[in-house]
Amino acid sequence: MSLYDDPEWAPYLEHPDNLKLKGTAVITGGNRGNGRAFSCAYAQAGMNVAIIYRTSEDAPEVAKRIQRQFQGVRVQAYQCDVRDFDKLRETFKQIEADFESPITTVIANAGVSTVKPALQLSHDDFERVFNTNVYGVFNTCRVAAE
Ligand SMILES: NC(=O)c1ccc[n+]([C@@H]2O[C@H](COP(=O)([O-])OP(=O)(O)OC[C@H]3O[C@@H](n4cnc5c(N)ncnc54)[C@H](OP(=O)(O)O)[C@@H]3O)[C@@H](O)[C@H]2O)c1
Numbered sequence: 001m002s003l004y005d006d007p008e009w010a011p012y013l014e015h016p017d018n019l020k021l022k023g024t025a026v027i028t029g030g031n032r033g034n035g036r037a038f039s040c041a042y043a044q045a046g047m048n049v050a051i052i053y054r055t056s057e058d059a060p061e062v063a064k065r066i067q068r069q070f071q072g073v074r075v076q077a078y079q080c081d082v083r084d085f086d087k088l089r090e091t092f093k094q095i096e097a098d099f100e101s102p103i104t105t106v107i108a109n110a111g112v113s114t115v116k117p118a119l120q121l122s123h124d125d126f127e128r129v130f131n132t133n134v135y136g137v138f139n140t141c142r143v144a145a146e
Contacts, residue, residue: 003040003069012037013044021045023104026095028052028082028140031059035109039063043070047105050095051077052088054110074099082110082136089143108140 003009014037025042029035030051043049043066053059059077067075076098080091096102111133114125 012040019045021047024048024050024099024101025105026050026052026103027107027109029110031056031062031077038107038109039066043073043075046073048074048099052080053077054081082139083131085139088139092143106140106144108137110136
């Protein structure tokens with residue numbers, strides 16, 4: 001089934017279809033939410049897309065569906081926690097090797113939130129958000145710049 005005929009995918013596909021780009025884009029958290037919209041947009045524009053996810057087991061299938069929809073591009077999922085700098089660096093190297101081209105676009109989108117009143121927010125809750133949303137973005141930008 002075309003992604004355009006699947007109501008679950010409709011919100012991810014609302015963007016103009018006249019943009020043409022080349023190269024490889026890495027989208028952290030590119031398997032769902034806002035990140036899936038980035039993955040679809042870059043694949044539709046003609047870029048190969050590497051999706052970095054943390055735990056979602058369906059991420060490889062999400063990548064396959066996007067690749068099937070937008071022919072001529074390669075879309076692949078990589079499991080990596082953006083809080084782990086060394087693993088992230090290895091993953092970027094693996095992506096460049098697999099795609100046989102340099103990474104030209106990086107979207108540091110992966111993030112988490114804990115919605116609780118401040119007085120119920122534990123140190124661990126806050127640390128998880130801070131480590132992902134601050135160090136995770138720093139790690140992604142740092143590795144991308146290397
Ligand atoms: N939605 C909003 O209204 C909103 C508003 C403002 C800002 N944002 C920000 O926009 C970004 C995306 O939001 P969203 O609502 O689309 O989030 P989401 O649907 O909850 O998806 C989060 C994505 O980030 C990935 N992720 C989380 N922690 C990770 C880690 N440590 N390493 C690698 N990947 C990780 C998840 O992978 P898994 O699927 O494997 O867990 C998932 O793909 C976040 O940074 C969020 O804070 C969102």
